[in-house]
Amino acid sequence: xxxxxxxxxxxxxxxLICGIxxxxxxxxxxxxxxxxxxxxxxxxxxxxxxxxQFFVNLKDTFIKGVxxxxxxxxxxxxxxxxxxxxxxxxxxxxxxxxxxxxIVYFRFPFRMGFFWMIFVTLMxxxxxxxxxxxxxxxxxxxxxxYWGLSIPLxxxxxATFMFRQVFLTVPDELLEAARIDGAGPMRFFKDILVPVSRxxxxxxxxxxxxxxxxxxxxxxxxxxxxxxYTIVMGIKQMLEAAEESPEWHLIMMTTLxxxxxxxxxxxxxxxxxxxxxxxxxx
Amino acid sequence: xxxxxxEKVVKAYGKTEVIHGISTAIADGEFIVIVGPSxxxxxxxxxxxxxxxxxxxxxxxxxxxxxxxLEPKDRDIAxxxxxxxxYPHMTVFNNxxxxxxxxxxxxxxxxxxxxxxxxxLQLDGLLERKPRQLSGGQRQRVAMGRCIVREPKxxxxxxxxxxxxxxxxxxxxxxxxxxxxxxxxxxIYVTHDQVxxxxxxxxxxxxxxxxxxxxxxxxxxxxxxxxxxVAGFIGSPSMNFIEARLSRDGQSAxxxxxxxxxxxxDGAPDFGDRKVIIGIRPEHFNISESNPQAIPLSVDHIEIxxxxxxxxxxxxxxxxxITIRLPDIHHFKSEKVLPLSVAPDKIHIFNKDTGARI
Ligand SMILES: Nc1ncnc2c1ncn2[C@@H]1O[C@H](COP(=O)(O)OP(=O)(O)OP(=O)(O)O)[C@@H](O)[C@H]1O
Ligand SMILES: [Mg+2]
Numbered sequence: 001x002x003x004x005x006x007x008x009x010x011x012x013x014x015x016l017i018c019g020i021x022x023x024x025x026x027x028x029x030x031x032x033x034x035x036x037x038x039x040x041x042x043x044x045x046x047x048x049x050x051x052x053q054f055f056v057n058l059k060d061t062f063i064k065g066v067x068x069x070x071x072x073x074x075x076x077x078x079x080x081x082x083x084x085x086x087x088x089x090x091x092x093x094x095x096x097x098x099x100x101x102x103i104v105y106f107r108f109p110f111r112m113g114f115f116w117m118i119f120v121t122l123m124x125x126x127x128x129x130x131x132x133x134x135x136x137x138x139x140x141x142x143x144x145x146y147w148g149l150s151i152p153l154x155x156x157x158x159a160t161f162m163f164r165q166v167f168l169t170v171p172d173e174l175l176e177a178a179r180i181d182g183a184g185p186m187r188f189f190k191d192i193l194v195p196v197s198r199x200x201x202x203x204x205x206x207x208x209x210x211x212x213x214x215x216x217x218x219x220x221x222x223x224x225x226x227x228x229y230t231i232v233m234g235i236k237q238m239l240e241a242a243e244e245s246p247e248w249h250l251i252m253m254t255t256l257x258x259x260x261x262x263x264x265x266x267x268x269x270x271x272x273x274x275x276x277x278x279x280x281x282x
Numbered sequence: 283x284x285x286x287x288x289e290k291v292v293k294a295y296g297k298t299e300v301i302h303g304i305s306t307a308i309a310d311g312e313f314i315v316i317v318g319p320s321x322x323x324x325x326x327x328x329x330x331x332x333x334x335x336x337x338x339x340x341x342x343x344x345x346x347x348x349x350x351x352l353e354p355k356d357r358d359i360a361x362x363x364x365x366x367x368x369y370p371h372m373t374v375f376n377n378x379x380x381x382x383x384x385x386x387x388x389x390x391x392x393x394x395x396x397x398x399x400x401x402x403l404q405l406d407g408l409l410e411r412k413p414r415q416l417s418g419g420q421r422q423r424v425a426m427g428r429c430i431v432r433e434p435k436x437x438x439x440x441x442x443x444x445x446x447x448x449x450x451x452x453x454x455x456x457x458x459x460x461x462x463x464x465x466x467x468x469x470i471y472v473t474h475d476q477v478x479x480x481x482x483x484x485x486x487x488x489x490x491x492x493x494x495x496x497x498x499x500x501x502x503x504x505x506x507x508x509x510x511x512v513a514g515f516i517g518s519p520s521m522n523f524i525e526a527r528l529s530r531d532g533q534s535a536x537x538x539x540x541x542x543x544x545x546x547x548d549g550a551p552d553f554g555d556r557k558v559i560i561g562i563r564p565e566h567f568n569i570s571e572s573n574p575q576a577i578p579l580s581v582d583h584i585e586i587x588x589x590x591x592x593x594x595x596x597x598x599x600x601x602x603x604i605t606i607r608l609p610d611i612h613h614f615k616s617e618k619v620l621p622l623s624v625a626p627d628k629i630h631i632f633n634k635d636t637g638a639r640i
Contacts, residue, residue, distance in 0.1 A: 173367035176334050181381035181428075182355035191380070195371040 027259070033252035041248040057253045072226060072234055074254055080149075081213055081230040082261060087150035088212030089205050092159050097201075100163035101189055105175070122157045126218050134221060144225040153218060159204055166200045167193065202272035210262045231258045284345030284358075284435035284468055285310045286331065292339035293326050293492075301326055301492045303340065311466040313459075315483030317473055317515070323492040324472040328438050331470060333357050345435055355384075360429035361438040365445060366421045368413040368428075374400075375409040378427045385432075392431075399427040402461070419450045426458075430465070437469040443478065455481060476516055480504075488512045510637035513561045513630055519592070521561045521630070522604045528631075530554045535631070538598040541577050546626035553631075553640055561630035564592070564607040567622045576621030579604065581614045593620070 032047055035054035040047060061074045102108070103115050126133060133152045142148030170193065178188045194201070219230045229237070235258065238251050266273070286308040293301035301323050308314045316324045329335040331342060333354035342349050349357050360381075368377050375396055382392045400406050403423040413421055422442060429437055442458075443451045459482055462469055473479055479486050480500040488495045488503065488511070496508040500516075507513035513521045526535040526543070532554040535543045543560065570576050582603055585592040593606040593614060606622070614620065631640040 171365065171367065173363045173365060174369065176332075176354075177361070177363065177367040177369070177428075178380075179334065180332065180354045180359065180361050181432075182384040183380075187384065192369055192371075196369075198371070 030252045030255050033248055034256050036249055038247055038249055042245060053249065057249050061250055061253045061257070072229060072237070074231070074234075074257060076227065077229050077231040077234040078257060078261070080146075080228060081232065081258070083146055084149045084215065084219070084230055085209050085212035085261075087146060088153050088215075089208035091150060091154040092156070092208050093201055093204060095154060096159035096163050096204075097189075097194065097197075099160045100167055101193065103160075104164055104167040105185065118157045118160050120157075121155060122161075125156065126152055130217070130221065137222060143222050144228050146228075148222050149215075149219055149228070149230070150212070153212065153215060159208065162200065162204060163197065166197050170196055199272050199275040202269050203275075206265055206269050206273045209265050213262050285343075286436055286468060286470065287343040288327075288331075288340065289343075290340040291327070291330060291337055291342060293323070293330060293335065294338040299338075299492065301330075304487075304489070304494045305340075306487060306494065306497055308468060308470065311468055313462050313469045313471065313482060313484045314487060315471045315473060315479040315485075316487045316489060317476060317479040318489035319515070320474060322489045324474070324489055325440055327489070328361075328440055328470060328472050331436070332359055332361050332438050358435040359438055360432050360434040360436075361440065362422075362425045362429055362442040364441045366413075366425040366442075368421060368424055370413055373410050373412060374405060374416070374424050374427075377413065377424055378431050381428065381432050395431045395433075396427070399430045402430065402464075403427050418446050419454060422446065422454060426461070430461075435468065437467050439469065439471040441473055442471075444473070444475070451478075458482060476518060480516070486516075488515060490515075506639070507561075507630065508639050510559060510561065510632040510639075513632070513639075517563055519564050519605050519607065521563050523602075523632075524560045524562070524597070524600060524604070525557065525634070526560045527557050528553050528555060535560055535629075537577070538600060541598055542575070543577065543624065543629060544575065544626055545629055545631070553633075557634050558640065559632040559634050559637075561632060562624055562628065564605040566624055566628040567606045567608070568624070569608065569620055570623040571621055573621065573623050576623050579606070579620045579622050581616050581618045581620060583616055584612070584614050586611055586613075595620070 029046075029048075032050050033041060034057055036047055036051035037053045037056075040051060099118060103111065103118075137143060137148045137152060140148075142151065174192060174196070175188060178192055183191060214232060215230070216232050216236070219228075220233045220236070223229060223233070231254070235251060235254055238254065239246050288304055288306050290303040290305050291301060292299065292303050304327060306314075316327060318324050326335060330337045331344075333349065333352060333356075337350060344357055344359070369380065372380065378396045378399060379392045382395065387395075396409070400409055403426055405420065405423055405427060408416060408420060408424075413424065416424065422445075425442065443454050446454060455478055462482075471478075471482060473482075483500060485497060485499050486503055487497045490511045496503060496512045498506075498508075503512060503516045507516060507521075510523065514523070524537055526537045528535055529542075532545070532552070534545055535558070537543065537560070577597055579593070579595040579597055581593055581595040583594050585594075588611070589609070591608050591610065591612045593608060593612070594603045595606070596602075597604060606620075632638065633640055
């Protein structure tokens with residue numbers, strides 16, 4: 001139902017503006033806090049307008065480093081997060097594409113059994129199986145490295161499900177045409193199935209990248225080496241600066257920086273992302 | 283180019299048999315059309331020849347070689363699908379070139395063949411477009427092009443024109459026929475449209491419920507349908523069937539009461555005095571005012587189509603309406619009685635129990 005009465009237009013816009021304000025306000029505060037010096041941030045009332053220290057703070061976080069003893073490099077933490085999020089997103093997509101391909105296109109014994117096994121992992125996110133998973137990762141010697149950070153998070157079923165649904169909508173005739181053209185299974189996968197699902201892959205990439213980027217508990221558990229800290233857990237560590245008041249201006253600057261890559265990914269892939277979530281035509 | 287031979291080909295899904303042993307030999311360069319009502323198994327037959335469907339019994343040979351266990355790509359066939367099945371992310375050029383690339387043709391050879399096919403199909407300017415930027419007819423041609431470039435031994439078509447509008451369908455039908463005359467590749471074409479079947483095919487295979495009812499040239503099927511099913515399926519509007527009793531000498535048929543139809547000289551004496559089904563095509567009735575033997579038809583209603591007039595009516599009190607097609611425009615009131623005659627050689631007689639031609 002589409003209505004064009006001015007009052008409804010006004011109301012819907014008012015609601016939208018309220019919603020946006022609620023989302024944007026904390027980000028604004030973060031930005032404001034990141035642009036004042038340390039002293040101003042300890043005084044009340046807290047500022048609502050930006051100060052003039054933004055670039056000084058930016059330089060400080062990058063060059064001097066953050067944390068208690070200025071021993072953590074924001075650049076390194078950003079890099080760690082980026083590598084982890086990338087490995088999780090790419091790894092998940094790769095594995096899920098293959099497993100969905102197997103489930104949809106091959107008739108092997110216990111096919112449904114495997115399908116349900118994958119399904120069950122939906123109910124077992126890392127947080128639920130954190131102790132045994134830690135044990136396994138530790139035994140495999142993957143503490144404090146990128147593999148340990150990403151592999152346990154890669155194993156999950158959501159993406160497999162999504163690709164299964166996507167593949168089920170690909171017309172059978174495409175497979176048959178490819179078979180007649182002489183494509184074997186992996187050829188068909190590489191030349192036709194993956195390109196045909198590329199918008200869905202992009203959409204999933206966005207979601208999984210942010211999922212990986214926002215990981216907190218798992219990196220906290222398995223990294224003890226400061227060189228492996230991710231940005232999200234780094235922020236938390238900065239808050240716990242023992243016996244000193246937290247350096248809010250630097251923390252907020254780091255937070256701002258931590259928000260940028262996910263935003264960049266969303267903005268950069270927006271077109272494909274929306275297509276992938278809405279387009280059904282194959 | 284090659285001949286295709288089916289020997290007692292059977293297909294069963296689990297316990298249900300859907301194709302009950304079809305045998306036929308398709309000659310080199312022939313254009314064969316498989317027709318039949320929806321669900322009779324036309325696509326299944328075609329897909330078994332393509333190798334997309336395993337066969338449950340019998341033998342399929344292409345060019346003398348048994349292909350029962352060969353993959354589709356090794357059978358040297360090409361297929362056009364009803365919805366074209368073009369690769370949506372590839373350009374027209376790549377759609378056509380894909381099969382050649384996989385067969386490791388050189389770049390130059392691929393380009394040469396695709397260009398040639400594009401020219402033949404008038405796709406010259408469209409090679410860089412994606413399928414979704416094409417009209418239905420153009421997509422159909424790309425699907426054809428994908429087959430032509432491979433230069434296969436056999437073309438298979440599964441209702442390739444059914445997604446086009448009526449006008450385009452007529453045009454593409456003509457183009458297909460011309461293309462076949464140029465390339466002379468053995469073609470097997472599935473359709474449920476009998477006009478397509480009659481105009482395209484050198485020979486037709488009429489399938490009913492998984493069995494081949496008759497195989498023959500379009501005219502053979504029209505003039506001498508082997509069964510009541512074929513008689514009703516071929517020809518539009520379809521043949522009138524009337525129950526009748528043959529006279530003792532088999533020279534005439536009693537429709538009801540006194541209404542008699544004279545049969546051709548040889549008649550059907552073997553079936554004398556038996557109940558049979560008489561088949562007469564709507565276009566084979568004539569109005570003959572002066573003929574004392576004429577059978578009276580009482581008009582129910584008419585449809586004036588311009589070139590023809592369709593008259594619907596009843597003989598005496600036969601339960602079903604009889605359809606008659608008269609050339610030119612006529613205005614008949616309902617209840618009017620028309621005296622009709624039929625040339626004896628245009629009357630078909632079928633066994634009432636088996637439906638076979640007598
Ligand atoms: N996978 C299957 N399992 C069981 N039965 C099937 C299967 N595929 C087809 N059939 C049956 O086989 C019969 C023939 O199907 P087919 O697709 O060959 O019909 P068709 O003549 O091509 O019909 P249409 O003109 O509607 O395309 C149908 O009765 C159908 O129900
Ligand atoms: Mg079909």
